[in-house]
Amino acid sequence: MRHLLIFLLLFWGITTAASEAAVVSYTDKLGRSVEIPLPVQRVVFFQLYEMLPSLDVWERVAGVSSYVYRDDLIRAAKPDIEKIPSVGTGSDINIEAVMQLKPDLVLTWAWKPETIRFMEEKGLKVIAVYPESIAELYEVMHLLGRLFEREDAMQTTIAEMETTFSLIRERIGKQPARDKRKMLFLGGQPNLVSCALGINNDLLTMIGGINPAGDIRERSTLLSLEQIVVWNPEIIFIWANAGYSAKDILENPQWRNIRAVREGRVYKTPNWTSWSPRLTMLALWMAKQAYPEDFKDIELAAMADRLYRRVFHIPYQPAVQP
Numbered sequence: 001m002r003h004l005l006i007f008l009l010l011f012w013g014i015t016t017a018a019s020e021a022a023v024v025s026y027t028d029k030l031g032r033s034v035e036i037p038l039p040v041q042r043v044v045f046f047q048l049y050e051m052l053p054s055l056d057v058w059e060r061v062a063g064v065s066s067y068v069y070r071d072d073l074i075r076a077a078k079p080d081i082e083k084i085p086s087v088g089t090g091s092d093i094n095i096e097a098v099m100q101l102k103p104d105l106v107l108t109w110a111w112k113p114e115t116i117r118f119m120e121e122k123g124l125k126v127i128a129v130y131p132e133s134i135a136e137l138y139e140v141m142h143l144l145g146r147l148f149e150r151e152d153a154m155q156t157t158i159a160e161m162e163t164t165f166s167l168i169r170e171r172i173g174k175q176p177a178r179d180k181r182k183m184l185f186l187g188g189q190p191n192l193v194s195c196a197l198g199i200n201n202d203l204l205t206m207i208g209g210i211n212p213a214g215d216i217r218e219r220s221t222l223l224s225l226e227q228i229v230v231w232n233p234e235i236i237f238i239w240a241n242a243g244y245s246a247k248d249i250l251e252n253p254q255w256r257n258i259r260a261v262r263e264g265r266v267y268k269t270p271n272w273t274s275w276s277p278r279l280t281m282l283a284l285w286m287a288k289q290a291y292p293e294d295f296k297d298i299e300l301a302a303m304a305d306r307l308y309r310r311v312f313h314i315p316y317q318p319a320v321q322p
Contacts, residue, residue, distance in 0.1 A: 022037065022038040022039075023037050029109075029128045029129055030116065030128045034125060034126070036105060036147060039147075042101065042103045042104045042105075043060055043103055044061075044062050044107065045064050045107050046106070046109065047109045048276075049065065050073055050074065051141065051154075051157075051276065053313065053314065054157045054277065054312060058084075060148065062084075062085075063084065063085050063086065063087040063101045064085075064086060065089045066088065067089055069086065085101065093108070093115055095115075098119070098124065106125065106127070113128070131199065132219065133199060134199060137275060141157065156311070157311045160277070160311050161280045164280040164284055165283065168206055172206070172208040174294075180209065181234040182209070182233045183204050184231070185204060185211070185236075185237045186238045187242065189222065189242075190225075190249060192220050192222055193213045193220060193222075193228070195214065195218045195221055197217065197218060198220070201214055203274070203283050207283065207291070208291065209235070228258065232258055234260055236261075236265065237267050237286060246268045265289075270285060277311050280307060281303070285300060301318065304316040304318075
């Protein structure tokens with residue numbers, strides 16, 4: 001009996017210590033230190049939802065952004081996604097609906113700090129994310145792996161992403177420095193240009209581009225058309241969700257003196273979010289547009305199918321792109 005009592009005391013001490021240690025401390029994009037007890041069982045996703053097919057934790061998803069219902073990847077991986085309730089969007093959160101779900105954690109983006117503070121005051125545990133580089137995206141993915149106890153899945157996903165990125169870097173690295181091309185990434189307005197902060201700049205650099213706005217320490221900034229003309233980019237990419245097309249730029253007489261326009265090298269990107277493993281598909285697509293001669297043997301659909309099967313566990317089916 002004495003030995004049994006000692007064993008039980010030791011076991012209780014070990015399990016208590018383990019329980020106390022099962023807390024993830026994370027400093028989010030707003031500089032808030034958030035303590036998250038593990039394991040998380042009920043999570044609301046306003047962002048990073050394209051990680052869910054890789055994590056395979058659907059049973060722990062308490063609520064989602066309404067944008068999830070229109071996401072082609074999510075619909076392919078989870079055909080009955082509508083069974084998970086929507087609680088608004090990251091920019092228009094239905095806080096009452098979120099509270100009714102009683103989540104352990106809310107994952108959203110760091111766009112409206114006042115809304116995040118309000119949720120916190122209501123007793124909700126919230127993490128605000130905004131990856132501004134591929135390295136920051138990997139950091140957030142590692143966090144998700146820890147929160148859901150899916151570290152191996154996230155490590156596999158990152159390794160698969162790096163396989164494609166390494167392919168791009170290797171081929172671009174063979175380009176002479178003199179052949180690197182000036183490139184711009186335009187946002188929701190034609191003169192809204194991606195700058196030094198953000199994954200778009202990482203992409204331009206990875207595919208051998210020189211971003212003239214890369215010295216501006218902002219995510220993006222509105223510039224005069226005159227400045228863009230002075231920079232005279234050779235290639236222009238447009239954000240997939242922008243309300244204008246490549247044709248709008250190509251046929252606008254105000255842009256005709258820009259080299260990218262004269263040579264017809266203005267491209268609207270496919271609708272693949274940059275906060276997802278599908279970032280690799282976007283990077284490869286951009287590389288093929290920038291240097292088609294160096295990537296002519298690469299079949300994007302085949303590479304996408306490899307990614308989908310190894311990371312999302314479904315075959316790739318191309319969606320209709322704008």
